[in-house]
Amino acid sequence: MPNLPTNPRVAVIGQGAREHAITWKLAQSSQRPQLYSLPGNPGMWEISTAVAVPVDDHAELVAWAKETNIDFVVVGPEQPLAEGVVDALQAAGIPAFGPDRRAAQMEASKSFAKQLMRDANVPTAAFEVFTAVDDAKAFVRKLGAPIVIKADGLAAGKGVVIAQSIEEADATIVDMLEANRFGASGSRVVIEEFLQGQEISLMYFVDGNTAVPMMPARDFKRIGEGDTGPNTGGMGAFAPVPTFTADHATEVTKTIIEPVLSALKSQGIVYRGVLYAGLMMTESGPKVIEFNARFGDPETEVVLPLLASDLLEVMWAVAHDGLADVDLRWHDGATVCVVLAGGEYPAKSDKGTPIQIAHQAADDSVIFHAGTALEQQQLVTAGGRVLTVSATAQDVPAATQRAYEAASQVHFNQMQYRRDIAHNWQQ
Structure with missing residues (x-):
């Protein structure tokens, strides 16, 4: 290297x-x-x-x-x-x-990722891929509701609908395949069974020979408290997840990550970077909900504050197949983040609204910018998710309290955020 x-x-x-x-x-x-x-x-x-x-x-x-x-x-x-x-x-x-580009298909095409998992016998939800409305509707009736419908391509975290009824599923299928809601990304849909359990986000540093897991995290995709309302790009997260053990991580590495990387290599694809596994911890073990080809958002904002190793050295090693020589170290404690979003998110972005931050974040918290801009030296909104407030403490409850204390220092018109992030930290 x-x-x-x-x-x-x-x-x-x-x-x-x-x-x-x-x-x-x-x-x-x-x-x-x-x-x-x-x-x-x-x-x-x-x-x-x-x-x-x-x-x-x-x-x-x-x-x-x-x-x-x-x-x-x-x-x-x-x-x-x-x-x-x-x-x-x-x-x-x-x-x-x-x-x-070929390796990034793990995120850019859900059908590619699902077929790869099927071929590699990786545990995931039962699924089929459709381009025709009638065929998709017939499959929905075969599986029943609730059921998960995904735009095949990239949709900024908003291309997944968990339909609670056959009627909602039918409307979603028409919306994606006929009404062109997601453009080319929704010209094919992946329809899969609804998995029961607790979600975990487990990101890996991956080079040509080695895959090393990061801290497990859990994000909160729904806009509303109690996990209600439409999916968003993510409204908050916490790490680590106390119920997800080192043995769980080993199981995921052996049954999911290594088979997937091997299946990619069999197609002549060598994966290097971050591979994000969105997992459901079911009664029969971990199953893959989705893969992302990069750091998760907002999981990054809770995982990186806990990283004790030098990130630049880790990334350089990944790019040059030297990851096996890196000792990935982590700080004790926990980090929680809360996303501050515009009032009409996720349906609409917020632009040009002045933002006031009462004072700089304390040493144990940091405000990460997302949808912000400067207009004549005034910080203003410029997106749906505007800011992410992260805080680190000795455990998840203490970090949660500090994150909300830091969030209270930020104000802009119609600002919304979930007040129940990390409510399920012991599950």
Whole structure:
């Protein structure tokens, strides 16, 4: 593995709370990196240099990276990964963190991931893939409700509907396949059985030879308290999950992660980056709900504060197949985060509303920016999920209290957030 350069120039692609958390953690590296954000957000710009290069123009991105002597590129969001930004950077000899386009199909195509799991005998919900409304409706009647309907492609965390009735399932199928709600991402749907149990998010650092689990987390996808209302990109999270043991992690590695990575290799695909496994802990053991090809959001905002290892060194090792030589260490304690969203989220984003933050977060808490912008030096809303407030303490209840105390210092018109994050921390 080549050595990481001294004071490396590191570019982070993305502009959400996940990328702010990644940049915040990279800034703590003993390697003292020079950080750039493409395009970043006001929170990221406090610790990195903003760059206005379009990341979907690979030729322009590569030209900028060469001109700036970038040593390493970290890709945050799923869309650039699915579009092959890592392939373009690697072809130009620029090391990058994240899976290439073929490997990113694990998230970019739910049907690809489900078929791979079926072929590898990985435990997951029973499913079928449909492009025709009538065939999809017939399958719904075969399985019954509740039932899960997913847009096949990327849908910013909003492409999953848990239909509680046959009628709701039928309406969702028509909405996706005929009304074109998610565009090309919804031209195929995956319909699968509804799994019962407690959800766990388990992210792995993965290189060409090794997969190492991070701290288990649990996120809260529904907009409403008591896990009600439509799915969102995530309204909060906590880590670790006390009921998820080291033995559980070993089981997931052996029965899910290793078979999936082996199945990918059999297709000539080597996965490098973060592989996120969304799991349901059922009575018969862990089953896969979904895979993501990057750090989860908001799970990143609770997992990275607990990471004791140097994130930049870990990422560099992943990109150069040196993960086996890295000792992944974690702090004691727990972290909880609460997402502050616009009043009409998830149906609509909020833009241009002034944000007031009463005072800077205490040492044990941090405010990660997501949908924010600067207008004449005034911080304003610029998205559905606006800010993520994270706090760390000795255990989940104490971290929850501190996160809500920090959230109380933030105000903008029609701000909404869930007040029951981590309510099920002992389940």
